[in-house]
Amino acid sequence: MLATMATGLLASPAAAASGSNQTAASAVAAPRPSASAGTPKVSVSNPAGRCPAKVTFTSKIKVKAVAGRTTVAYRWLRGDGSKSNVKTLTLKGKGTKSVTVEERTTFKGSVKGWQALQVLAPRAVTSGKGYFKVSCGGDDRGDDKRVIQPGIGAQLWVDEGNCEAALIGRITASSPSWVHYRWVVNGEVVDRDAVRVEGSRKVVHVIRPHENLRGWAALEIVDPVRNSSNRVGFKIWCKDEAPKVTASVSAPDLYDGTCPTIRAFTGTISVSHGRGTVKYRWIRNGVPGGWETVSFDGRGYQARGVSDSWTASESGTAKRAVELYNGSTTGTVEGKVICKTVPAPSTPTPSAPPA
Numbered sequence: 473m474l475a476t477m478a479t480g481l482l483a484s485p486a487a488a489a490s491g492s493n494q495t496a497a498s499a500v501a502a503p504r505p506s507a508s509a510g511t512p513k514v515s516v517s518n519p520a521g522r523c524p525a526k527v528t529f530t531s532k533i534k535v536k537a538v539a540g541r542t543t544v545a546y547r548w549l550r551g552d553g554s555k556s557n558v559k560t561l562t563l564k565g566k567g568t569k570s571v572t573v574e575e576r577t578t579f580k581g582s583v584k585g586w587q588a589l590q591v592l593a594p595r596a597v598t599s600g601k602g603y604f605k606v607s608c609g610g611d612d613r614g615d616d617k618r619v620i621q622p623g624i625g626a627q628l629w630v631d632e633g634n635c636e637a638a639l640i641g642r643i644t645a646s647s648p649s650w651v652h653y654r655w656v657v658n659g660e661v662v663d664r665d666a667v668r669v670e671g672s673r674k675v676v677h678v679i680r681p682h683e684n685l686r687g688w689a690a691l692e693i694v695d696p697v698r699n700s701s702n703r704v705g706f707k708i709w710c711k712d713e714a715p716k717v718t719a720s721v722s723a724p725d726l727y728d729g730t731c732p733t734i735r736a737f738t739g740t741i742s743v744s745h746g747r748g749t750v751k752y753r754w755i756r757n758g759v760p761g762g763w764e765t766v767s768f769d770g771r772g773y774q775a776r777g778v779s780d781s782w783t784a785s786e787s788g789t790a791k792r793a794v795e796l797y798n799g800s801t802t803g804t805v806e807g808k809v810i811c812k813t814v815p816a817p818s819t820p821t822p823s824a825p826p827a
Contacts, residue, residue: 505538507597509591509599511588511599511601512589512599512602514527518608521580524578524580527572528575529602530572530573531602535568535569540565541564542569542594543562546560546573547556547592549587551586552668579606580648583648586602586603587604599649635709635710636680638679639677639691640674641674642674644671650666650669652664653676655690662677679708684708684709686705687706715745719742719799720802721792721794721805723803723805724736724807726808728809732785733783733809734785737780737805741775743773744773746770747769747770750766751797752797755801756790780792790807791807
């Protein structure tokens, strides 16, 4: 058995106090400016619902400066996962300073989302989210007019050699949108995800069942509208779906001491996948023992430990191997015991009484 040892270094009270005083002095000597960012205000400009629409985001940055010149770095975070380039500006003088920053974006179709302001320097801070909505067409039903649906649907091929199948689908959208979708196989949801779609986007899901499987699959749109592709049937054939079972055995370390003693041979039985039991037996000095079983619950690769004891009353060796039922037999390992003889305590001879 291997043991892990950790060694800690302890500083003396004087050194610790000195380090603490130096840290405090450093903190006092080099104060840092503070910063905050206000939640962006949103202004949408699309008269009569005409698109493209212009959206302006405005936010205020406040900095408590401690030097004559303070550099402020910031960028915009967007609800679709994108970020603007990092921008910088310089504030002059000490004390509380504030500056208003803005970003303008043009949208060609109906959309909704948010933006936030992230300050990177002199302190890292992120504002709240400023939400917006653009409706094209003159009313608030612009979002409902978007057509977001799978194109042809889920296309499928079966790779029999690798015991897997790839489901290939295409999602189309009439305007740039974040689309949440899910894969359904034989009526059960097997995967979920979201992608940014501008025109069309291909999505893929791979099925690896480790055994023969057949049924149907579909690609379903969950948000911002609900829709579904056509169902596609499939059949996966695995050339070798039987789990691979292997065994190994190890001998105990050399024993040199008093006897009798009990030594243990250890073994490992593993399966590549599958649920059920595996029969095995110990081969003791060339003589097979009785069959035993070990169970597996079917959760991918698994390994189980087994053991066999050897009681030694005198110096000698013992050999062990593990045989799998209708399977292979491991190599033979050997354990060795050296028994030490402990001398019996001597009885003192009584002396003759004095004359």
